[in-house]
Amino acid sequence: MSIKNAFYAQSGGVTAVINASAAGVIETARQHSNKIGNVYAGRNGIIGALTEDLIDTSIDSAEAIAALRHTPSGGFGSCRYKLKSIEQNRREYERLIEVFKAHNIGYFFYNGGGDSADTCLKVSQISDTLGYPIQAIHVPKTVDNDLPITDCCPGFGSVAKYIAVSTREASFDVASMAKTSTKVFVLEVMGRHAGWIAAAGGLASSKDCEIPIVILFPEIPFDKAKFLAKVGSYVEEYGYCSVVVSEGVKGDDGKFLSDQGLRDAFGHAQLGGVAPVVANIIKDGLGLKYHWGVADYLQRAARHVASKTDVEQAYAVGKAAVEYAIAGHNSVMPTIERVSNSPYSWKVGMAELANVANVEKMMPAEYISEDGFGISEACREYLLPLIEGEDYPPYKNGLPDYVRLKNVAVEKKLEGFEI
Amino acid sequence: MSIKNAFYAQSGGVTAVINASAAGVIETARQHSNKIGNVYAGRNGIIGALTEDLIDTSIDSAEAIAALRHTPSGGFGSCRYKLKSIEQNRREYERLIEVFKAHNIGYFFYNGGGDSADTCLKVSQISDTLGYPIQAIHVPKTVDNDLPITDCCPGFGSVAKYIAVSTREASFDVASMAKTSTKVFVLEVMGRHAGWIAAAGGLASSKDCEIPIVILFPEIPFDKAKFLAKVGSYVEEYGYCSVVVSEGVKGDDGKFLSDQGLRDAFGHAQLGGVAPVVANIIKDGLGLKYHWGVADYLQRAARHVASKTDVEQAYAVGKAAVEYAIAGHNSVMPTIERVSNSPYSWKVGMAELANVANVEKMMPAEYISEDGFGISEACREYLLPLIEGEDYPPYKNGLPDYVRLKNVAVEKKLEGFEI
Numbered sequence: 001m002s003i004k005n006a007f008y009a010q011s012g013g014v015t016a017v018i019n020a021s022a023a024g025v026i027e028t029a030r031q032h033s034n035k036i037g038n039v040y041a042g043r044n045g046i047i048g049a050l051t052e053d054l055i056d057t058s059i060d061s062a063e064a065i066a067a068l069r070h071t072p073s074g075g076f077g078s079c080r081y082k083l084k085s086i087e088q089n090r091r092e093y094e095r096l097i098e099v100f101k102a103h104n105i106g107y108f109f110y111n112g113g114g115d116s117a118d119t120c121l122k123v124s125q126i127s128d129t130l131g132y133p134i135q136a137i138h139v140p141k142t143v144d145n146d147l148p149i150t151d152c153c154p155g156f157g158s159v160a161k162y163i164a165v166s167t168r169e170a171s172f173d174v175a176s177m178a179k180t181s182t183k184v185f186v187l188e189v190m191g192r193h194a195g196w197i198a199a200a201g202g203l204a205s206s207k208d209c210e211i212p213i214v215i216l217f218p219e220i221p222f223d224k225a226k227f228l229a230k231v232g233s234y235v236e237e238y239g240y241c242s243v244v245v246s247e248g249v250k251g252d253d254g255k256f257l258s259d260q261g262l263r264d265a266f267g268h269a270q271l272g273g274v275a276p277v278v279a280n281i282i283k284d285g286l287g288l289k290y291h292w293g294v295a296d297y298l299q300r301a302a303r304h305v306a307s308k309t310d311v312e313q314a315y316a317v318g319k320a321a322v323e324y325a326i327a328g329h330n331s332v333m334p335t336i337e338r339v340s341n342s343p344y345s346w347k348v349g350m351a352e353l354a355n356v357a358n359v360e361k362m363m364p365a366e367y368i369s370e371d372g373f374g375i376s377e378a379c380r381e382y383l384l385p386l387i388e389g390e391d392y393p394p395y396k397n398g399l400p401d402y403v404r405l406k407n408v409a410v411e412k413k414l415e416g417f418e419i
Numbered sequence: 420m421s422i423k424n425a426f427y428a429q430s431g432g433v434t435a436v437i438n439a440s441a442a443g444v445i446e447t448a449r450q451h452s453n454k455i456g457n458v459y460a461g462r463n464g465i466i467g468a469l470t471e472d473l474i475d476t477s478i479d480s481a482e483a484i485a486a487l488r489h490t491p492s493g494g495f496g497s498c499r500y501k502l503k504s505i506e507q508n509r510r511e512y513e514r515l516i517e518v519f520k521a522h523n524i525g526y527f528f529y530n531g532g533g534d535s536a537d538t539c540l541k542v543s544q545i546s547d548t549l550g551y552p553i554q555a556i557h558v559p560k561t562v563d564n565d566l567p568i569t570d571c572c573p574g575f576g577s578v579a580k581y582i583a584v585s586t587r588e589a590s591f592d593v594a595s596m597a598k599t600s601t602k603v604f605v606l607e608v609m610g611r612h613a614g615w616i617a618a619a620g621g622l623a624s625s626k627d628c629e630i631p632i633v634i635l636f637p638e639i640p641f642d643k644a645k646f647l648a649k650v651g652s653y654v655e656e657y658g659y660c661s662v663v664v665s666e667g668v669k670g671d672d673g674k675f676l677s678d679q680g681l682r683d684a685f686g687h688a689q690l691g692g693v694a695p696v697v698a699n700i701i702k703d704g705l706g707l708k709y710h711w712g713v714a715d716y717l718q719r720a721a722r723h724v725a726s727k728t729d730v731e732q733a734y735a736v737g738k739a740a741v742e743y744a745i746a747g748h749n750s751v752m753p754t755i756e757r758v759s760n761s762p763y764s765w766k767v768g769m770a771e772l773a774n775v776a777n778v779e780k781m782m783p784a785e786y787i788s789e790d791g792f793g794i795s796e797a798c799r800e801y802l803l804p805l806i807e808g809e810d811y812p813p814y815k816n817g818l819p820d821y822v823r824l825k826n827v828a829v830e831k832k833l834e835g836f837e838i
Contacts, residue, residue: 014595016588044598073591079599164818169435169491169720172821176433176493179463180500185716206816209823275713276692293715294694297604301588304724307817387817397625398726398806399583402591404628 004106009042010074011112015155017314024318045079067403070393072303113142118357124331138333150335157310160200161387167204178240186292188275192248201244202375218248308389344385423525428461429493430531434574436733438487443737464498486822489812491722532561537776543750557752568770569754576729576805579619586623597659605711607694611667620663621794637667727808763804
């Protein structure tokens with residue numbers, strides 16, 4: 001049997017450490033060149049496979065691939081594109097097989113979240129359904145931390161660290177200003193369905209550095225009166241307060257709080273974030289001066305303050321994916337298994353993709369404090385190890401020296417394909 | 420003559436490194452205990468002097484004071500409070516003298532921006548106008564970089580680094596997503612009057628890491644058609660684009676672009692930022708998918724990614740202020756003098772406060788590129804050294820270990836005072 005090549009692709013929203021997983025995949029494959037040939041990366045994710053736009057990663061040096069470990073974003077481009085079921089779009093799966101055949105690809109590594117796990121599962125079934133031998137391994141990645149079975153998702157720890165650090169820093173700032181000026185700082189964070197990222201804001205306060213923080217979780221319907229009472233009591237007691245609000249917070253009516261039907265002077269609908277909405281509620285309800293920020297992409301791209309734990313786990317799942325493939329596995333996903341909390345230790349495990357795809361892990365109710373505005377001790381114990389350790393990128397001229405790969409295309413062998 | 424005590428206060432918006440200046444003042448004063456007695460810090464700036472709410476910094480250990488160097492925000496509290504002229508409010512100046520007398524204060528160190536320089540100048544004239552001997556030295560601080568004479572202002576370099584790093588990281592992110600999703604990322608930054616901070620966004624792009632960045636400066640009236648053409652051409656050429664917009668950008672009508680007269684569903688006025696406004700203009704004009712962020716306090720509190728140059732300069736001006744006082748100076752401000760660009764070297768100079776107060780240094784027109792959307796080579800040469808070097812704070816449990824001082828009040832000797 002000839003040595004098969006591997007296909008690797010990045011999918012969905014990128015993170016500060018998805019490239020560390022890519023480094024894990026590519027470096028490990030290179031170490032097993034007697035088992036795996038070239039790693040071809042999809043340019044812009046699965047679209048690269050469908051359009052036969054493959055990147056020959058063998059052209060990039062060992063140094064360049066190693067530098068992926070400290071470079072945020074998706075080095076090969078990502079995409080938001082979910083394969084339909086084979087019944088709905090058999091042509092796409094046949095095309096994948098044509099491309100895999102043309103380039104002698106026997107391994108499919110898909111680096112993404114829940115939707116991608118579903119795509120990966122479908123590809124892993126091609127052997128049976130369409131008779132082409134392929135081993136498909138999913139490499140977990142999502143800032144939302146919502147994949148099941150795995151203790152945490154690579155990508156989340158670094159966002160959590162960014163939000164915890166930023167909330168602490170901004171809280172120090174507003175505390176300095178509170179006497180005559182700003183008394184409340186509102187920070188909007190990601191997490192449309194689950195409050196994992198918002199919860200990380202709670203880590204900014206610790207026993208030796210207490211900070212009054214009100215968290216608005218998407219799991220808890222927004223209660224204006226209760227919220228204003230909480231903020232008011234904190235400002236009364238501490239002189240200031242920070243609010244960490246998830247973009248996904250909804251009102252009693254089930255509508256996003258950010259969806260305020262804002263109109264400009266000409267009556268045009270305007271899209272805003274939830275932070276200014278919350279800030280206005282504070283101004284109207286309490287008359288307090290506020291500032292607000294929206295972290296948006298900054299939070300998930302902030303490799304400069306990445307969690308060392310997260311970087312190591314992201315690399316480890318990439319490495320394990322290749323090792324699992326070599327060991328003959330198909331339709332699985334490396335997971336992070338927590339061995340102990342204090343000191344924190346973890347190892348890589350394995351989950352069946354069928355148990356991962358289309359299952360969303362929500363935040364346990366007991367991770368939210370009784371009043372609904374903070375995190376419990378159990379949540380703190382879970383989160384703290386995930387932000388542990390610093391892993392700074394190298395700097396050049398005052399800026400992180402992030403790598404851009406050559407991303408040279410493999411010569412096409414097939415006709416074009418419209419997606 | 421008995422040894423006089425010193426008064427130190429932080430004023431206006433705080434920064435990532437104003438506490439480094441405080442460390443410079445206090446540590447240097449401690450080294451000259453034969454010349455300067457205790458350093459009393461004003462709790463919440465000048466308000467602490469007026470209300471006789473003084474903090475005895477001698478109670479905090481050498482380790483705690485040293486930790487100020489790596490702690491953002493104002494460790495003693497700041498305030499936004501500008502002294503009126505002595506003609507308008509003689510009572511406030513007389514009160515200052517009463518407090519100074521009561522606590523044997525002969526040195527006044529005021530750490531702030533343009534308004535504070537004016538206050539410091541007025542205090543420096545008390546000797547003449549009210550017959551109380553005091554030496555007033557201004558310690559420069561402002562993220563806005565708008566003080567004259569000094570080559571740069573401590574506080575600015577770290578904001579500039581944060582914005583440059585964040586813009587580079589978010590640009591890598593949007594580049595990864597652009598094929599099927601977000602094509603433009605908009606980041607709102609501080610700088611209501613001058614475009615110094617927005618200009619720092621331009622550093623994210625360099626010769627070895629080119630990034631299409633459109634900067635909207637407060638100096639350049641917003642031209643919608645030209646802006647859309649620029650963004651459109653970048654997206655055409657690169658597939659994506661980043662926009663760094665100063666909060667102070669105005670339209671042709673002289674009104675802030677952020678002031679869109681937004682109304683919620685009930686017709687209530689809503690305050691928004693300029694980033695969502697610009698994002699909506701892109702959506703309406705080009706139909707491109709966007710994301711936007713607002714850095715707000717995060718940018719000026721981000722000690723975790725401070726510029727080493729900035730930290731060193733902030734400390735140096737605090738140290739120099741005390742040395743100038745000991746040498747008998749009054750009504751002056753330590754400045755940063757640029758000695759050479761490459762390699763960058765600098766030294767501390769001295770400016771007369773009369774030449775500093777109420778003078779705003781704008782960004783030179785030649786620092787903006789011809790099309791008005793970028794920075795010139797001259798600007799890059801000026802800015803790059805200011806973000807040079809990293810100076811990480813210590814971490815504990817995954818979070819920066821910032822110090823909180825004891826901030827013990829000095830016993831009051833006077834009657835209360837209403838401000």
